[in-house]
Amino acid sequence: MLVYHLPGTFETREAHLDLLWEAGATGLEERAGLIRAYFDAREELSAEIADGEWRDEADQDWQAHFKATLKPVRAGRITIVPPWLRHEVEAGQTALIIEPGMAFGTGHHATTRMAVEALSALELSGKRVLDVGTGSGVLAIAAALLGADHATGLDIDPLTIPIATENAEINGVPPGRVAFAEGSLGLGDESDETFDVLVANLYAELHDLLAGEYAAALIPGAPLILTGILTGKLDLVQTALDREGFGGVTVRGDGEWVLVTATAPAQ
Template sequence: MLIYRVPGSLDDSLDLLWEAGATGLEERGGFVRAYFEKRAELPADLGGEWLEEEDQDWQAAFKRDLKAVVAGRITIAPPWLAHEVADGQLPLIIEPGMAFGTGHHATTRMATEALSDLDLRGQTVLDVGTGSGVLAMAAARLGARLAYGIDLDPLTIPVARENAEQNGLYPPQLRFSEGTLSLSGAELCRPEGEDLAGYGVVVANLYAELHALLAPSYRAHLLPGGHLILTGILAGRLDLVTEALKVGQVSDLQVRLSEDGEWALVTGRAL
C-alpha cells in the first residue's frame, strides 16, 4: 500500500491530493495519510513523505477504532456500538459514511453538550446548517416540542430524514427542509404549518465568518430569553463572532465562551 503522509488535518485544504489521484484520506496523529495506487508528482513544499505499508482491512480497522461519543445526556454511536450506550443516556445511532457528519467532531460534541445543558422540554429549536441532522435530533431526544433543521445543500435533507427515521424520530416533532436565513432575519424561517413568533433555541455549527454575517438573523429568530449556540469556530477567529454579537440588536445577548483545543463554542441568551 502506497501512502503519502503530510502534516496537518482533514480540515486543511487538500484538493491537491485528490487531484493527484488519492483514493482516500485519513487523519492520524497530526498527519493526513493519502492513499495512492502509484506515486504521483506532488510539490516539495507540501512537506510530505512517501511510505509503503502492508495492505490492511481498513473497514475492520475503522470499526474497531471508532468509539461512541458521550455529549452531556446524549450518546452518539454507530449501529454496532448501540449496545454500549449507558443506562440513563439518550442514544443517537448514526451510520458512519452516510456523509455530512456523524457527531464525532469536537464542534458537534460541544454543541450537543450545550443543548444537553438546557431544559428543552416543550421548546422550539432551529438548527441552521443541519447537515446529517445530529443537532436537531439531539434537541428532539432532549424533549423539544419542535426541532427544525435547515440546510442550503439539498443533498443533506434526505440523509437527515433517514437518520431521524432510524432513530424513531418523526414529524411533527422533527422536521428538515432546504433553506437558509436571510442576513437581516426579516423573515422568520419556520416549517410549513407552524405559526411561530421565534425559537427558544437557535443552534448553528458553521464557521466564524458566516456566524458574523448571520448574527442579526440569529437574534431575530430568538424569543425573549432564548438561547443561542454557535460552534464550528476556530479559536483564532473567535473575535469575528464576538465582535458581531456586540453590534445593534444583537448586543442584548449575554454571551459566554468556551474552547476545546483549536475549536470554540459561543453561547448566548437573549434578554
C-alpha cells in the same frame, strides 16, 4: 495501499471531502489533523487539494480499522454511537445513532460534542430548535431526543438532507418532530418564523455574517449556541454578538476549538 494525506481545517474539510470522493477515493478518515484518502491508484487531483502527499502504506482493511477505533461519545445526557456500538450505551443515557458517512457529524469532533453537551444542558421540552448547517443532522436529532417539540435542520449542501433524514429515521424520531431542508439564514428567504433555541456548528466568519440573522430567528432572550470557532477567531464572534445586542455571552474551550453561548436581544 495508496493513501493521500491532506491537511484539513474545519473551514475547508467538507469541500475537500467532496473533491476527494469525486477524484475516486474509496474511503476517507480524519486523523491527527489530516484527511486520509484511500485510492486504488494515483489520480490527478484538482488544484484545491493538490498540496497533499501521496504515501504507500501497508495494505489493511481500512473500514475494519475505522470501526475498531470508533468509540461511543458521551455528551451530556446523549451518547453518540454508530449502529454497531449501540450495546455500549450506558444505562440512563440516550443513544443517538449516527452512521459514519460523507456528511460530517459523528460526534467525535470537539465542536459537535460541545454543541450536544450545550443542548443537553437546556430544558428543551416543548421547544422549537433550529440547527443551522445541520450536516448529518446530529444536532437537530439530539434536540428532538432531548424533548424538543420540533427541530429544523438547514444546510446549503443538498447531499446532506437525505443523510440527515435517514439518521432521524434510524433514531426513531417521527417526521413531525424533525425536518431537514436545503437552505440557510440570510439567503433571501423571507420568514417570520422564530425559534426557542438556535444552534450552529459553522465557522467564525459565517457566525459574524449571520449574527443578525440569528437574532431575527430567535424569540427574545432565547439561547444561542455557536461552535466551529477556532480560538484565534473568538474575538470576531464575540464582537458580532455584541454588535447585534446578544447578552449573557459565555465561552467554553476544548483544545483549539471554542463553543460560545449567548441569549438573544430582548427586542
